[in-house]
Amino acid sequence: MAPSIPHGSTEMKNEIRHWDLHHHWHAFTQMAEYEPLVIARAEGCRLFDLDGRSYLDGASSMWCNVHGHNHPRINAAIREQLDRVAHSTALGMGCETTARLAKRLTDLAPGNLEHVFFSSDGSSAIEVALKMAFQYWKQCDRPQPEKTKFIALGEAYHGDTLGSASVGGIPRFHALFKPLLFDVLRAPMPTARLDSQAVSARPAGLKGSPLSSAELAEDFAAGTAGLSVAKSALEEMEGLLEQHHDRVAAVVIEPIVQCAAGMVMHPPGYLRSLRELTQKYRVLLITDEVAVGFGRTGTMFACQQENVVPDLLCLGKGLTGGYLPLAATLASGEIFRAFLGTHLSGRALHHGHTFSGNPLGCAAALASLDLFDEEQTLANLPPKIARLGEHLHLLADHPHVAATRQRGFIGALELTPDKALGLPYPVEQRRAWQVCRAALELGVWLRPLGDVLYVMPPLAISLEELDTILVALRQAIDTVTLRV
Numbered sequence: 001m002a003p004s005i006p007h008g009s010t011e012m013k014n015e016i017r018h019w020d021l022h023h024h025w026h027a028f029t030q031m032a033e034y035e036p037l038v039i040a041r042a043e044g045c046r047l048f049d050l051d052g053r054s055y056l057d058g059a060s061s062m063w064c065n066v067h068g069h070n071h072p073r074i075n076a077a078i079r080e081q082l083d084r085v086a087h088s089t090a091l092g093m094g095c096e097t098t099a100r101l102a103k104r105l106t107d108l109a110p111g112n113l114e115h116v117f118f119s120s121d122g123s124s125a126i127e128v129a130l131k132m133a134f135q136y137w138k139q140c141d142r143p144q145p146e147k148t149k150f151i152a153l154g155e156a157y158h159g160d161t162l163g164s165a166s167v168g169g170i171p172r173f174h175a176l177f178k179p180l181l182f183d184v185l186r187a188p189m190p191t192a193r194l195d196s197q198a199v200s201a202r203p204a205g206l207k208g209s210p211l212s213s214a215e216l217a218e219d220f221a222a223g224t225a226g227l228s229v230a231k232s233a234l235e236e237m238e239g240l241l242e243q244h245h246d247r248v249a250a251v252v253i254e255p256i257v258q259c260a261a262g263m264v265m266h267p268p269g270y271l272r273s274l275r276e277l278t279q280k281y282r283v284l285l286i287t288d289e290v291a292v293g294f295g296r297t298g299t300m301f302a303c304q305q306e307n308v309v310p311d312l313l314c315l316g317k318g319l320t321g322g323y324l325p326l327a328a329t330l331a332s333g334e335i336f337r338a339f340l341g342t343h344l345s346g347r348a349l350h351h352g353h354t355f356s357g358n359p360l361g362c363a364a365a366l367a368s369l370d371l372f373d374e375e376q377t378l379a380n381l382p383p384k385i386a387r388l389g390e391h392l393h394l395l396a397d398h399p400h401v402a403a404t405r406q407r408g409f410i411g412a413l414e415l416t417p418d419k420a421l422g423l424p425y426p427v428e429q430r431r432a433w434q435v436c437r438a439a440l441e442l443g444v445w446l447r448p449l450g451d452v453l454y455v456m457p458p459l460a461i462s463l464e465e466l467d468t469i470l471v472a473l474r475q476a477i478d479t480v481t482l483r484v
Helices: 010-022 073-080 096-108 124-141 163-166 171-180 213-221 226-246 272-282 302-304 333-338 358-376 381-395 431-441 463-481
Strands: 040-045 046-049 054-057 113-119 149-152 186-187 248-253 284-288 312-315 325-331 403-405 410-416 452-455
Touching: 010 171, 040 284, 054 463, 073 358, 096 113, 096 325, 096 358, 113 333, 113 381, 124 163, 124 248, 124 284, 124 312, 124 325, 124 333, 149 163, 163 171, 186 226, 213 226, 226 272, 248 272, 248 452, 272 302, 302 358, 302 452, 381 403, 381 410, 410 431, 431 452, 452 463
Parallel strands: 149 186, 149 248, 248 284, 284 312
Antiparallel strands: 040 046, 046 054, 113 325, 312 325, 403 410, 410 452
16 A cells, blocks of 8 residues: 655655656566656646656657547546446447447448447457458358468567567567467568658658559659659569468558558558559458557548558557547458358357447547547648648758658658768667657657657647647757767
């Protein structure tokens, strides 16, 4: 039991920091080096620590906050639901709020994604999709039970459960657990991290129009910067599908942006062409929009950028506006029908979560979707996307910035000691981490991805707050790159 210490006293704050350091085992954090930063409250796009210091949330609290913290509309929805029912099981039972959200999501989703399986986090949403794809081929109208393999991209990240980690491709996250993971076929990324000029060279804030395979081929033939990498990647992907399609259940992809890889942006047209390949070789397409869904790329779902309808669509993070744990896997009618039959048929999906479709999370999600309409969240994004692009354009000229890139409301850059060579700083120097620490001193919370710096604030952020984040980022880069 915690000792009785006056709330808000210096002694109490120090106790909390000690508990945070000693008892709270943080994710992806070397606890021997961790310096406690404990958030006591939040308002709008600002976080406040125990001492009342405020920080602009430049990372959307790990890419999930959409409308700002402590939004009265979402708070009220959760409180109202709490007065009705906080939890009811989804095993053989429904809930009014959950049913409403399922219908709302299917109305929003592209194409015929008519069925929703709820889980608690993005990793679980991917796990569900993998199981659905695996089981589908065993009991669809034209069964192909030998289709048990998956294709995923290099440097992919799809979560940390064993299934989702298996289709991941970032060694620093999962190499230790390789003996526990199943093998996947690995296709190359359609762009290299420092070969992103095809995206960063576009006018600030603009995204490319969807390209057909023929149009993409024309761009390749014309030698458009960066697209030759995508052409090669598509050729390798087709080679894998041509050779293994009879054994491949699905291709898994983070559409448009591979976030955990370092905000790597795919050239326009790649996703559309990949979809055509999966249809040609009769392989399912799973799009992981856990991070890029709900407006991050400028449209509600990233796959809408290229008019792509996947077979399975995975959502999380921003689903509840960043308030409560909730994720979803949306499936087409064709996939859903393959699981129908009698109780004795064994065709049901044998997967479940105690808190699947939790009413509190669903109430938050419904309120978040209402806010997209009420506050015109997507309609108000273009000026913010353009402003982010303006700042990135200026940062691209910094003597210690090797490359910048942007897609929608996601911006990223990489540091270099020598702009002419463009090589990164030595890993042991942790320059990106140092920049984030320097930004924290300026009242801005950022978190690096290895040696990549990125800006992904809540969609609700004001232009003035966005300016503050980017100015602080530049000042922090100046401070850190001046160090020997």
